[in-house]
Amino acid sequence: MSRIILYGFDGSTYVRTVRMLLAEKKVPYEQVPVHVLKREPHHPEHLVRHPFGKVPVVDYDGFRIIETSAIAPFLDEVLPGPSFTPDNPRDRARMHMAMGIVDSYGYPALIGVAGFHLFPDFIGGPNEEARRQSIAKSRLVLTELMKLRGKDAFLAGAQPSLGDFYLAPICFYVGLTPDAAEVFGVEGFAAWWERMQALPSYQATAPQLG
Ligand SMILES: N[C@@H](CCC(=O)N[C@@H](CS)C(=O)NCC(=O)O)C(=O)O
Structure with a gap:
């Protein structure tokens, strides 16, 4: 099974987009709750992950992805379970x-x-x-x-x-x-x-x- 690490706290709407998808796929993952209101996305250790200081960031078996518009379609494609991208x-x-x-x-x-x-x-x-x-x-x-x-x-x-x-x-x-x-x-x-x-x-x- 692939190891998925999601960086970002539950209060983030974009992080929740990814969490909803992972919940639909019923896939386990680890979460590092980088807190937006505490400005943690701008801390040096997170800027290494996302140079523009945003969450979510996802590591998928060591492959790092930023931007929800890349993360969500990638996870939708590689993870088992129903697809959330229309065929048509x-x-x-x-x-x-x-x-x-x-x-x-x-x-x-x-x-x-x-x-x-x-x-x-x-x-x-x-x-x-x-x-x-x-x-x-x-x-x-x-x-x-x-x-x-x-x-x-x-x-x-x-x-x-x-x-x-x-x-x-x-x-x-x-x-x-x-x-x-x-x-x-x-x-x-x-x-x-x-x-x-x-x-x-x-x-x-x-x-x-x-
Ligand atoms: N373009 C980014 C936007 C993500 C975004 O705006 N995330 C917000 C939280 S919902 C954030 O990290 N804000 C931190 C900040 O602007 O300081 C994406 O699609 O992932």
């Missing part, structure tokens, strides 16, 4: 669109909303104008992702994919804030969110708060 090229493109949208626009906007309420020190203090902009951008992101989903149960088809594992951990934090109803009040979101929260891999990877 169009659905696969939808999955990659979802991952790209979350990475480029969704994460900053949604974490902007969550950070305003939950980690104001980490994001540089509460800023009401930034909060309003983050809410508007978050709604745009979720609206477009739900259009991408269309009539399917999940973002790229009838089954969950890596795209869903990207989005759900970030929504978790927004769901803890007083802005959740406004951010989540876009067409189609509620049904998707209910399905995601029911997944055992989502439930098994909830971060311990406090």
